[in-house]
Amino acid sequence: MNPNSMDTSSFSIPAMTVQLGQYQAAVSARLADFNARNFTAGFWQKQADLWVQDAEAQQSVRSFMGWLRVAETMLPHVEEIQQFAREVRAAGFTHVVVMGMGGSTMTPIVFKQAFEKSADGLPLLVLDTTNPGSVREIEEAVSLPETLFVVASKSGTTAEPLAFGDYFYARLKELKGDKAGENFVAITDPGSKFVTQATAEGYRRIFLNFAEVGGRFSALSYFGLVPAALYGIDINTLLERAIEMMRATGSAGDVAHNPGLELGVALGVLAEQGRDKLTLVVPENLTDLGLWLEQLIAESTGKEGKGILPVAGDPLSGPEVYGSDRVFVYVGFENQPDEENRRKVAALEAAGHPVITILLRDALDLGAEFFRWEVATAVASAVLRINPFDQPNVQAAKTATDQLMKVVVERGALPQTSTPALEENGLSYYTSVTGSNAADVLKAFFQQAGADNFLCIQAYLMETPALNTELNELRALVQQRLHIATASGYGPRFLHSTGQYHKGGPDTGLFLQLTTDHAQDLPLPGRPYTFGTFQNAQAAGDLEALHNYNRRTLRVHLGSAGEEAGVAQLLQDLRTALVAE
Numbered sequence: 174m175n176p177n178s179m180d181t182s183s184f185s186i187p188a189m190t191v192q193l194g195q196y197q198a199a200v201s202a203r204l205a206d207f208n209a210r211n212f213t214a215g216f217w218q219k220q221a222d223l224w225v226q227d228a229e230a231q232q233s234v235r236s237f238m239g240w241l242r243v244a245e246t247m248l249p250h251v252e253e254i255q256q257f258a259r260e261v262r263a264a265g266f267t268h269v270v271v272m273g274m275g276g277s278t279m280t281p282i283v284f285k286q287a288f289e290k291s292a293d294g295l296p297l298l299v300l301d302t303t304n305p306g307s308v309r310e311i312e313e314a315v316s317l318p319e320t321l322f323v324v325a326s327k328s329g330t331t332a333e334p335l336a337f338g339d340y341f342y343a344r345l346k347e348l349k350g351d352k353a354g355e356n357f358v359a360i361t362d363p364g365s366k367f368v369t370q371a372t373a374e375g376y377r378r379i380f381l382n383f384a385e386v387g388g389r390f391s392a393l394s395y396f397g398l399v400p401a402a403l404y405g406i407d408i409n410t411l412l413e414r415a416i417e418m419m420r421a422t423g424s425a426g427d428v429a430h431n432p433g434l435e436l437g438v439a440l441g442v443l444a445e446q447g448r449d450k451l452t453l454v455v456p457e458n459l460t461d462l463g464l465w466l467e468q469l470i471a472e473s474t475g476k477e478g479k480g481i482l483p484v485a486g487d488p489l490s491g492p493e494v495y496g497s498d499r500v501f502v503y504v505g506f507e508n509q510p511d512e513e514n515r516r517k518v519a520a521l522e523a524a525g526h527p528v529i530t531i532l533l534r535d536a537l538d539l540g541a542e543f544f545r546w547e548v549a550t551a552v553a554s555a556v557l558r559i560n561p562f563d564q565p566n567v568q569a570a571k572t573a574t575d576q577l578m579k580v581v582v583e584r585g586a587l588p589q590t591s592t593p594a595l596e597e598n599g600l601s602y603y604t605s606v607t608g609s610n611a612a613d614v615l616k617a618f619f620q621q622a623g624a625d626n627f628l629c630i631q632a633y634l635m636e637t638p639a640l641n642t643e644l645n646e647l648r649a650l651v652q653q654r655l656h657i658a659t660a661s662g663y664g665p666r667f668l669h670s671t672g673q674y675h676k677g678g679p680d681t682g683l684f685l686q687l688t689t690d691h692a693q694d695l696p697l698p699g700r701p702y703t704f705g706t707f708q709n710a711q712a713a714g715d716l717e718a719l720h721n722y723n724r725r726t727l728r729v730h731l732g733s734a735g736e737e738a739g740v741a742q743l744l745q746d747l748r749t750a751l752v753a754e
C-alpha cells in the first residue's frame with residue numbers, strides 16, 4: 174500500500190490520496206500532536222478551546238456546531254421531504270426556482286450540475302444575483318403559474334432573497350391573486366421575521382431548519398435536501414453516505430485515521446508554510462463544487478489576516494506557471510477518466526507541488542464529501558487558530574451597501590462616484606494608479622502584483638456563457654504573464670462567500686471590479702429602486718469596504734459599451750499591458 178494512502182478500509186467512503194512531498198514531515202508531526210491531544214474526541218464534544226480562547230467566542234463556536242450531527246438528525250425527515258416533493262409534482266408544478274444567497278443556495282447549485290435530473294424530478298433553477306438580466310432570464314425560462322419558488326434564507330433577513338421573494342410574489346399575485354402563496358415555499362430558521370411574512374402571504378410550506386447550523390455548514394439540512402428531493406435525488410442515500418463519513422471522522426468513537434482531520438491538518442499546515450492557495454481541479458460536471466468549497470473555506474478561514482484561498486476555475490497549466498503558494502486538490506470520479514486534468518495534476522505532483530486526490534464513486538458521494546470538507550475546514554481553522562463559524566468582514570460590505578441604499582431611497586439615485594482615473598473607448602477606470610491610456614493604467618495596476626498575490630475578478634454583470642469565456646481568457650492571460658493565482662466571481666454571489674476572505678484574509682489580492690449601467694433594468698415592487706441600482710449599490714458598498722481594508726482595487730465601469738464588448742475591450746488592452754517579456 175502506498176504509505177501516503179489513508180486507511181479507509183473499514184469505512185465505505187470516497188478514497189483520498191495525499192502526496193505532500195517536502196511538507197509531509199511537518200504535516201505528520203502536527204497530526205501526531207493533534208492526536209496526542211485527542212483532537213477528534215474534543216471536536217465531537219464541541220470543545221471550543223480547540224479554536225478560540227475567549228469565553229464569548231467559545232460560546233459562539235459551540236452554538237454553531239449543530240452541523241456535526243445534522244445528517245443523523247435529518248434522516249428521520251427524509252420521508253417528510255419526499256412526501257412534499259410528491260405533493261409538488263402531483264399539484265402540477267413544472268419547475269422549481271431556489272432563491273437565496275451563499276450557504277442557502279450553494280448546495281442546489283452543485284446538485285443541479287453534478288446530477289442528471291431523474292425522471293420524477295423537476296427542473297431546478299437557482300437565483301442568487303440581483304442582476305436584472307438574470308432575474309428576467311429566470312422569469313422567461315419558466316411558466317410562472319406552474320413554478321414553485323423556494324425562498325431560502327436562514328436568517329430571514331438577507332436583502333437579496335427577500336427582494337427575489339417579493340418580486341416573484343408580486344408577479345404571481347397578478348396572475349393568481351390571493352392564491353399566489355401556493356407557489357412559494359420558505360426554508361428558514363425558526364423565529365425569523367421571514368416566518369411571519371411567509372405565513373401572512375400564505376406560503377405553501379415553511380421548512381424550519383435546525384438552529385445551530387450555520388449557512389455554509391447547511392448542505393445536509395433542509396437547505397440542501399428540499400431542493401435535492403424536488404430535483405429527484407435520492408436524499409436517503411446522500412445522508413447515509415454522509416453518516417458513513419461522520420463515523421469515519423469519529424462520530425461513533427475512536428478511529429485510526431480520521432480523513433477530515435488529516436485533510437484539515439494538511440491544508441492548515443500547508444497554509445502556514447505559504448501554500449495557502451487551494452487550487453481545485455475537477456471534471457466538467459463538478460465545476461460548481463468549486464463555488465461551494467469557495468464559500469465554505471474562504472468564509473470560514475479568511476479572517477484576522479490569515480486564511481486559505483480556494484481557487485476554483487483557474488486555468489490548469491504546466492508546473493512552470495505556478496509559484497510555491499499552491500496546493501492542488503483534484504476531486505473527480507473513480508470511473509471517469511478525465512485524462513487531461515489527471516495528466517496535468519500528475520505533472521504538478523512530479524514537479525514537487527503538494528497534491529491531494531479524492532475520487533467519488535458516484536455523485537451521491539457528495540453527501541460524504543460535504544461532511545469531509547466541513548470537518549477539514551474546521552480542523553484547518555484550528556491549525557490557524559481562528560473561529561471558523563463567524564464571518565465578521567462580510568458585514569462591512571453589507572453596512573456600506575445599506576448606507577448607499579438609504580441615499581437611494583432619499584434622493585432617488587446612488588451618489589456620484591469619484592472621478593475616473595481615465596476614460597477610454599466607453600470604459601471608465603477608477604483606481605489609485607495612473608496612466609495616460611488604458612493599457613498603461615492596467616500595466617501600473619498589475620505591476621503591484623507580488624509572487625504570492627492573486628487577481629480577483631468581481632463581475633457585477635449578468636452571467637452568460639460568452640462572458641464566462643471572456644473572463645476565463647482574462648484569467649489565462651494574467652496567469653501566463655504574471656504567474657499569479659486568479660479567482661473570479663459574480664457579484665453579489667461572492668459577497669456571501671469569498672467576500673469574507675477578500676477583506677478579512679491576507680492583503681494579497683488585486684481586485685478588478687466590473688460594473689455596468691444595466692441598460693435593461695427591472696423595477697422592484699414596493700421599493701423605490703430597481704434591481705440594477707441594488708446591484709450597483711452592492712458593488713459600490715463592497716468597493717468602499719475593500720478601500721477601508723486598504724485593498725488594491727481597479728473598478729472598470731463598462732458603461733454603455735455593453736458587457737461582452739466592454740470586457741473584450743478590456744482584454745485587448747490587457748494584452749498590450751502585459752506583453753510577454
Ligand SMILES: O=P(O)(O)OC[C@H]1O[C@H](O)[C@H](O)[C@@H](O)[C@@H]1O
Pocket residue numbers: 273274275276277325326327328329330331334388389472564567668669670
Ligand atoms: O441564509 P441567509 O441567512 O440568508 O444568509 C445567506 C448568506 O449570507 C451571509 O452573507 C453569510 O455571510 C453567508 O454565510 C450566508 O450563507
